[in-house]
Amino acid sequence: MNTQPPPPPPPSFGSQQMRAEFMLDPKYLALNHGSFGATPSKVFADRIAQMRMIETNPDHLVKVTFDGLLDKALVPVSCLLGLEGDLGSLVFTNNATTGLNAVLRSLKQILRSTGRYPKPTALKAQKILYFSTVYDKLLFAINYTCQNDGFLLFKSTLNIPFPLRTCFRSYDAITSLPAVITPSKNLQSFSESRNPDLLDAAHAIGQIPFDLSEIKPDFCVTIYTSGSTVGTNDISAFLTTHSALAFRAWIGGESAIQTYCHTLLLAAPKSLYASMATIAVPETPFVTPLLMSKVSVFLTREQNCSVYPFKHGGRYWVRVSAQVYLNEGDFEKLAELLYRVFYGELAVE
Structure with a gap:
């Protein structure tokens, strides 16, 4: 009862x-x-409680309960993103930039694993497609990948045809600057039969209906944060997903x-x-x-x-x-x- x-x-x-x-x-x-x-005060209080729990026995947390706690925290996020229970498709990352870099630094391996890595003589023909509204930190990472791995850049202003010989596409769900919703599902449909793509959805979660089971990007980075310091290795913020989404449900x-x-x-x-x-x-x-x-x-x-x-x-x-x-x-x-x-x-x- x-x-x-x-x-x-x-x-x-x-x-x-x-x-x-x-x-x-x-x-x-x-x-x-x-x-x-x-940060809502209720969520911040939960964050403090999680920090206290971690500090009571950090060895037990790291060696015994760490993975289970993170999996439990991923459950409500998977439901929010239309991936109910599919925890294998989700991971927490310190921030969106870290997630974007993880994908780009692994691009060669991604292409190899799917049998799409070009011969060395054809490498110069491989392009990474990005849009003129790209987040500047993502563009830095794309430039780094091109300089180190030999890819070329292709910048699209959204009003010209996409090049056919791209090995990777990056696009936003909501562009940061300026703030515009993009037709991410349509963009993914365009590229579905071609090479991998990366959906930068840093601003999407909580702002617009967002269902990854419908969009189906190869990679997606979004931001869940309770509003506290993002970018540290403290997992207590990750463990507040239940209280954060409960607060959002409570207010409407x-x-x-x-x-x-x-x-x-x-x-x-x-x-x-x-x-x-x-x-x-x-x-x-x-x-x-x-x-x-x-x-x-x-x-x-x-x-x-x-x-x-x-x-x-x-x-x-x-x-x-x-x-x-x-x-x-x-x-x-x-x-x-x-x-x-x-x-x-x-x-x-």
Whole structure:
């Protein structure tokens, strides 16, 4: 018999009560969730409990329970990604960049194992395809692979035919800069009968419906994080998958969260996609890389506001992220801040 009291009703999206569920400074205008995330207090408490459990007997953890705990933590993630129980297709990695590098550094072995590694005389004809919206850290890894393993690069701006002689393709589910949903299922269908591909889905999990059993990429890297420090070897964050997804279910579930975030951004500037938006910066001779860097630092340091400025397609943009702890008033504050920065009394020089 279950004697647990029922959970309290969840707060509404965008309310002060929802904001209080997170560990954010109440005065912080947090519009850069896409970069670092934010941790619900309940999930953080579970993280601390996992850390305490690890510290009570680290030898027992590493030698006896390590694999079992990680497999158990992968179960809810496999369900979220449409791979129910298929734990052999999933692994935790410290961050998306590590996962991307693991695939690219193994590309020769991957091609050999599938019988598609070319003869040395034909190696120069082998190309790695990537799109102009590629994440910069992934492009660094692709360049490294080409320089060390002899592949060529092929950059696609998405409006020209793909080359037939590619040995590997890399594409995004949601591009980071600018923030755009790509037709990843269609792209995979194009390449299904050809060579391996890598789906960079770092921003996809939790933002859009995402079913790997339908898309079927050869390799996929996505980010699960409870919002704490990503990139360390501490596995306690991995062990919070149950509490993290339970929190999301409690406040409304995946579909409700995604709908709210997308709708929230549709009420802001026009060119908006998924839970991240891209806002054009005024085109003037004064808008330079140095100025945009200063604007970013100024907003963070002086205005307690976080956004992501970047350059794409020959002009500058500002990326913002919606989340359940934000509402239209937060974006109105940002609009006022950006106007004052570029046109008013807060102009940065």
